[in-house]
Amino acid sequence: MTTFEEAPRASLEKLIALPGRQAYDKSVRVFNLAAAPAPAAAATATTVDDVRTAVRYARQEGLGVRMHSTGHAAASGRPVGAGDLLIRTELEGGVEIDTARRIARVPAGTQWGAVIDAAQRHGLAAPHGSSGLVGVVGYLLRGGVSFYGRAKGLAVNCVRAIELVTADGQLRRVDLSSDPELFWALRGGGGGFGVVTAVDIELFAATSVVTGATYWSAVHADRILSRWLRWSRSAPPEATTAFRVMNLPPLPEIPAALTAGPVVCVDGAVLGSPGTDGAQRIADELLNPLREVGEALVDTWHAGRPSAVAQTHMDPTEPFPMYGDHLLLDELDADGAAEFLRLVGIGSGSPLVNAELRQLGGALSVPPDTGGALASLDARFAYMGGGVPFEPVTVDDIHAHCAAVREVLEPWNTGWTAPTFIDHYAQPQAHLSAETVAAVDEIRRRIDPAGLFRGDIATNATALS
Numbered sequence: 001m002t003t004f005e006e007a008p009r010a011s012l013e014k015l016i017a018l019p020g021r022q023a024y025d026k027s028v029r030v031f032n033l034a035a036a037p038a039p040a041a042a043a044t045a046t047t048v049d050d051v052r053t054a055v056r057y058a059r060q061e062g063l064g065v066r067m068h069s070t071g072h073a074a075a076s077g078r079p080v081g082a083g084d085l086l087i088r089t090e091l092e093g094g095v096e097i098d099t100a101r102r103i104a105r106v107p108a109g110t111q112w113g114a115v116i117d118a119a120q121r122h123g124l125a126a127p128h129g130s131s132g133l134v135g136v137v138g139y140l141l142r143g144g145v146s147f148y149g150r151a152k153g154l155a156v157n158c159v160r161a162i163e164l165v166t167a168d169g170q171l172r173r174v175d176l177s178s179d180p181e182l183f184w185a186l187r188g189g190g191g192g193f194g195v196v197t198a199v200d201i202e203l204f205a206a207t208s209v210v211t212g213a214t215y216w217s218a219v220h221a222d223r224i225l226s227r228w229l230r231w232s233r234s235a236p237p238e239a240t241t242a243f244r245v246m247n248l249p250p251l252p253e254i255p256a257a258l259t260a261g262p263v264v265c266v267d268g269a270v271l272g273s274p275g276t277d278g279a280q281r282i283a284d285e286l287l288n289p290l291r292e293v294g295e296a297l298v299d300t301w302h303a304g305r306p307s308a309v310a311q312t313h314m315d316p317t318e319p320f321p322m323y324g325d326h327l328l329l330d331e332l333d334a335d336g337a338a339e340f341l342r343l344v345g346i347g348s349g350s351p352l353v354n355a356e357l358r359q360l361g362g363a364l365s366v367p368p369d370t371g372g373a374l375a376s377l378d379a380r381f382a383y384m385g386g387g388v389p390f391e392p393v394t395v396d397d398i399h400a401h402c403a404a405v406r407e408v409l410e411p412w413n414t415g416w417t418a419p420t421f422i423d424h425y426a427q428p429q430a431h432l433s434a435e436t437v438a439a440v441d442e443i444r445r446r447i448d449p450a451g452l453f454r455g456d457i458a459t460n461a462t463a464l465s
């Protein structure tokens with residue numbers, strides 16, 4: 001490996017792309033088309049040396065460094081612009097599994113689908129989110145809320161080591177013993193420490209999982225929601241589910257039964273224990289009372305392998321423009337449920353493709369002793385509402401409706417937010433306490449005194465006091 005000062009001119013020219021070049025377009029490509037980055041220069045880094053070369057270039061040119069992997073969260077940071085170099089991390093090497101220690105080493109740029117497949121071959125699973133296309137690093141650094149979350153906690157708590165290139169060009173391997181302060185700040189502290197090149201994560205045993213989604217016409221929304229809420233109050237932690245009201249567009253990949261009008265959906269996963277039928281029993285206790293409410297349009301719940309969990313939510317697989325909002329909510333009583341459905345249920349005229357209540361609690365609310373800056377969520381539900389400007393819906397329609405939903409949910413709003421569910425950097429955000437923000441800032445000043453990575457910091461400085 002070359003030293004930081006020695007990056008040869010030829011490697012700079014090969015790596016750094018300016019606007020107008022094909023390599024630039026590839027490096028700035030994002031999944032969320034609502035926020036196209038327009039940096040001064042861009043690079044796709046496939047090796048640690050590439051990352052160090054790119055960081056060196058940014059310092060020489062007086063540019064800030066921003067990074068991304070898939071661009072699923074492209075709109076959630078301050079816009080990437082003329083003062084920035086954008087590094088797309090696509091590190092080589094693939095997922096490596098140490099089965100004895102149940103540790104996966106994951107190069108930056110890897111999407112969750114690759115980890116799910118590699119882990120499954122050994123009877124193991126990882127705390128991924130609803131889509132296998134989301135990037136491992138961006139999801140983990142911001143917390144990560146999985147359908148295994150109530151059983152296993154916030155996904156970031158499974159991180160055992162992080163390798164990153166810092167502003168001085170050094171490749172550091174950071175864990176609980178090498179630099180406990182930086183390891184703490186990296187895990188949920190909002191970014192701005194360096195370019196992560198790989199993470200080690202702890203996997204868990206998962207031979208059987210019960211997972212799926214049941215959809216009904218939205219005429220059944222109030223009874224489904226009230227039964228789901230009642231079940232959720234004493235639900236076992238093995239189960240993590242979501243209640244959703246959806247207005248799905250007539251796309252070829254979506255069953256026609258679901259696009260004829262608004263539908264409601266209960267989906268998620270129940271993590272089983274080897275040799276028991278407990279997961280199926282838990283799923284039945286949830287689903288049987290719901291199935292009595294009305295005939296399902298589609299019902300995919302089944303006992304399957306962990307890879308099925310990333311199919312359950314039917315997340316989009318092609319880039320599209322997303323606009324949305326998010327709140328962390330307290331217990332939702334009958335009034336809260338009624339207000340929510342008044343704004344997003346049948347007859348509301350809601351333009352939101354998805355208005356979702358994700359079940360929290362269980363291990364998600366318990367920070368482990370060795371957790372990072374963000375290690376738990378103190379709320380009962382995560383609300384996410386989002387739309388896509390399909391004709392005749394406009395971006396303004398979506399924003400106006402999100403604002404109206406926010407207003408009616410205010411009595412149940414905790415004021416806190418989960419970083420991964422932020423769609424847009426200007427949304428109100430409060431992921432960390434003021435004390436935690438101050439402690440993270442101090443560590444950031446030690447690691448990046450000149451503020452090379454400052455633009456990458458998630459907008460969480462407005463912590464609740």
Ligand SMILES: Cc1cc2nc3c(=O)[nH]c(=O)nc-3n(C[C@H](O)[C@H](O)[C@H](O)COP(=O)(O)OP(=O)(O)OC[C@H]3O[C@@H](n4cnc5c(N)ncnc54)[C@H](O)[C@@H]3O)c2cc1C
Pocket residue numbers: 067068069070071072073074077089108109128129130131133134135136137138139141142143144145146147191194195196197315316420421456
């Ligand atoms: C369809 C869909 C489904 C989702 N489902 C869930 C879910 O179930 N649960 C959940 O919690 N979230 C979910 N999310 C949100 C998702 O977890 C966040 O958008 C996450 O930040 C995406 O990470 P990424 O690396 O793919 O995105 P990117 O936009 O590439 O990166 C996001 C941020 O991560 C940081 N980052 C990325 N790579 C690096 C690197 N190499 N070094 C340093 N920093 C880096 C940067 O700050 C970057 O701005 C979903 C999003 C979508 C669009």
